[in-house]
Amino acid sequence: MRLSTLGFIASEAVQNVRRNPVMAMASITTAAISLLILGVFLLVSVNLNLWTHTVEGQVxxxxxxxxxxxxxxxxxxxxxxxxxxxxxxxxxxxxxxxxxxxxxxxxxxxxxxxxxxxxxxxxxxxxxxxxxxxxxxxxxxxxxxxxxxxxQSRVVERLFQLGSLVRMGGIVFAALLALGALLVIHNAIRVAIFARRREVAIMRLVGATDGLVRGPFLLEGTLLGLAGALVAVIVVGVGYHWAMTVVQRSLPFLPLAPIERVVPDLLEVLGLGVVIGYIGSRLSLRGLMRG
Amino acid sequence: MIEFLGVSKVYPGPVEALRNVTFRIDKGEFVFLVGPSGAGKSTILRLIHREERPSQGMILVNHHPLNKLRRRQVPFLRRQVGMIFQDFRLLPDRTVYDNVAFSLRVQEASPREIRRRVPETLDLVGLGHKAQVFPQHLSGGEQQRVALARALVGRPPILVADEPTGNLDPETAAEVVRILLEVNRRGTTLLMATHAKALVDSVRRRVIALDHGVVVRDDAVGAYDVEA
Structure with a gap:
């Protein structure tokens, strides 16, 4: 694929977002909220693990x-x-x-x-x-x-149990919210397809490949998911940094995972945003490709 | 160039749109497709563009049997067959230049090719000076010429036109047909479905007449109606 074709897909995707700012905002906000909650659960789980290991190390x-x-x-x-x-x-x-x-x-x-x-x-x-x-x-x-x-097995095991409970609870809760975000993005892309049905028809008329017809919508959905994830990661990251400062000041004996240790989890959240956006838009395109 | 061999088309209902249609259009021909509404003219154009598949028979475009065409090959067929419609189908939020360039962008042409070919094609249809105008500020005839430029900019060897003068006054329609004749003179094979009796009668080209899905007449140099 030519670079100019990628540019075409990108510019069409950006135009879609511009034409439907309300829908885009709704998608980004929903994705951000669900991923923010997931991010918080992940960070709590990371710290519970750290405490478990610390206690285990001290026994x-x-x-x-x-x-x-x-x-x-x-x-x-x-x-x-x-x-x-x-x-x-x-x-x-x-x-x-x-x-x-x-x-x-x-x-x-x-x-x-x-x-x-x-x-x-x-x-x-x-x-x-x-x-x-x-x-x-x-x-x-x-x-x-x-x-x-x-x-001190009971303390360690309870911390372990709490850690897995938080992780599981977080995953289930965030999965439900992520599903909601996915559906909102799915809907946003359906609206975009409806709004651009004329362009789509003309694209087909003049010989656009399926990839080129799909490209802008897939990119739009992926960008919405990524934008939501970015908001979530920034809020969680900044919030965690603030929490670390507060905890270190008031509870200096409580160990907290350093920011570099939670970066992989935040990157996971970012990746999940992209996946949600991609799947959401992909689902919307099934009907379009049949039509 | 275009060949129909015993083609029938039945839509769900069932509605028989075409029955055992056979004809052949050679490279460089200009052919009028005439007949009353519902005679099957648009169905023939849609079949050539692979928007529909025949219920029976075989269609060849550029020697390629469309029956065997895979889904992913359809876009490449459509790049060989330009199409224009009665209702122009332009993008209202894009300038004349962008409407025409859209076609080349979709066909993954290079930016340099786009910069070269769009003005060239706009000049061919006499709209070089309106490149930056939006379609709603153009007359019907001008809008049809933009649609024509969009269909031609990819240099398809075949152009099919579905009632291209249907929304135009006689003078503007004549202008559009004049451009179509020029395009044909430069080597593009042209198939035009029309109701415009005066145009068909004045241009004097091959005429294929349809009635109730059947080819009732195929005159090498014909008129809209049967000549006495």
Whole structure:
């Protein structure tokens, strides 16, 4: 295809938008709203993931030895775990040490125990990377000397659950809105085709290929979707930057994903806008090509 | 150049528009297609332009059988067959120049070709000086000449005209026919459906007469009505 033909398609598409500014605005606004909501959900999901990983990274895995495990076996287990890949540090805490620290903390509450110590010896395992936590937990559970292995699993799992809930909810909600945007763009292109039925007839009359007849409408729909997505991405991006500043000032301990980390998600939103616009206009053209 | 071999066309209803029509138009001919309304003149033109398909028979344009033409080849056939209508079908929001250039843009001509051919063709139809005027500011005859320029600018070897003088006064109609004769003199094969008896009688070219979808007369040098 010649460059001048692409120019022709582009100029026809732009003329279409100019002739129907109200319809174009409606399409762009609907696409922008749906993609904005999707963008917000995506960013919340990215940050929930980040928090999950941060919490996971902070947790120490605690492995309790079985009662009456010989001290030599415990020491062997500790040094074996130290050699595991991904393990940063292992510390052994005897049940006597635990009881002493508990007594310091809770005082008289524990006097009823007398000299009896119901606690177990334990080792605290720290890993380098958050993703190694689960592997370490599984390996520790398989050790014969280990009676019980625990980590702050509930917090991590709840964050995980919340993350996927937000992501799923966001996707479903945004998909419904995206469908709405798609239908509005579909309608805008149908209106454009109706408004330009004379040109279309003349184009066919003088030998325009199907591609050339379709081109301006496809481009128009795609541009409307892209424009809506651009508005959404700009609003979400600027809003996120503002939120980061506010959060960093008032809740400095709360980690937030840096802007460069959310760029791929924003690009996805942009791509989705293009897809919505393209499909919306493509659907409108089915009848035109049959006619 | 154009050949109809036993062509019939039945529209849903059923309405029989053409019945077993056979004729052949050679390169460079100027042919009038005459007959009362509903005789099938427009159907023949629409079949040549592949806006309709025959129910039966074969049509050849430039030796290509239209029956075998694929959908995606139709635009290329239409670039070989220019068409004009009684109602001009111009784009009101574009100038005369842009209306004519639109045809070349659609045919993916280069900008240089467009700049060269549009003024040339406008000069041929005598509208070089009105290139920047919008169609609504032109007379009927001038609008038809713009439509003619649009049909000719791609240099199609065949031109079909469906009642091109139907909306024009006799003087303006004569002017349009004069241009059509000039176009034909330069080598374009011309098929013109018309009711304009005076024009057909004065030009004295080949006449194919239709009645109720049947070719009733084909005179090499004919008149609108049967001559005694």
């Amino acid at each position: 120490e895995v605690e492995a309790f030895f079985r009662p009456h495990t010989p001290a030599r076996a415990e020491a062997a287990a500790v040094s074996a775990v130290r050699r595991w890949r991904g393990v940063q540090a292992v510390s052994f805490v005897s049940r006597a040490q635990v009881l002493r620290s508990m007594r310091r903390e809770y005082g008289s509450v524990l006097t009823a125990l007398g000299n009896h110590n119901p606690l177990l010896d334990e080792m605290n395992v720290k890993v380098y990377r958050p993703r190694d936590v689960r592997a370490a937990v599984l390996r520790l559970r398989r050790m014969p000397a280990a009676a019980h292995v625990t980590y």
